[in-house]
Amino acid sequence: MQSDLRKIRTAIAIVIAGLLVSGLTAFPIERELNWIVAHIPANPWLLQVQEGITMMYAHYPWIAYGTDWLAFAHILLAVLFLGPYRDPVRNLWVLEFGLIACVGVLPLALICGPIRGIPFYWRLIDCSFGIIAFVPLWIARSLTLGVAEQPSLREQPTYRAS
Helix, strand or coil, X not given: CHHHXXXXXXXXXXXXXHHHHHHHCCCCHHHHHHHHHHHCCCCHHHHHHHHHHHHHHHHCHHHHHHHHHHHHHHHHHHHHCHHHHHCCCCCHHHHHXXXXXXXXXXXXXXXXXXXXXXXXXXXXHHHHHHHHHHHHHHHHHHHHHHHHCCHHHHHCCCCCCC
């Protein structure tokens, strides 16, 4: 059982780390985009995005507040996964919520992407985040269901914060 718990926690830690990185990197969008454009061969769409971001920051910086909330949401979701990290059986619903969110990324990217003029290859990159996060969450959920079935677990007291 300890081996399964270690695997569950490793899978959840991967998701937490991904959410934190996604969240923290959503704050400095203009600086990051300028760095990417400076280090990646010219891509017409990225150059257009860079121009839009530069103009937005110059004339309408308050629009970036929306990406600040996006970043905040990613960080809060990372915190949410601390529950199943500590006690996966009692917080199985969080893993299932994460799986639903991963699946939801696909229609969002494929429906809203064309409406917003996002190139198809970029929509596929967005979809990959849901697909990649799905894998460790599925592993954690499957192992958690196995742990929950073990009779010795039913005899143990549930986790309590000290």
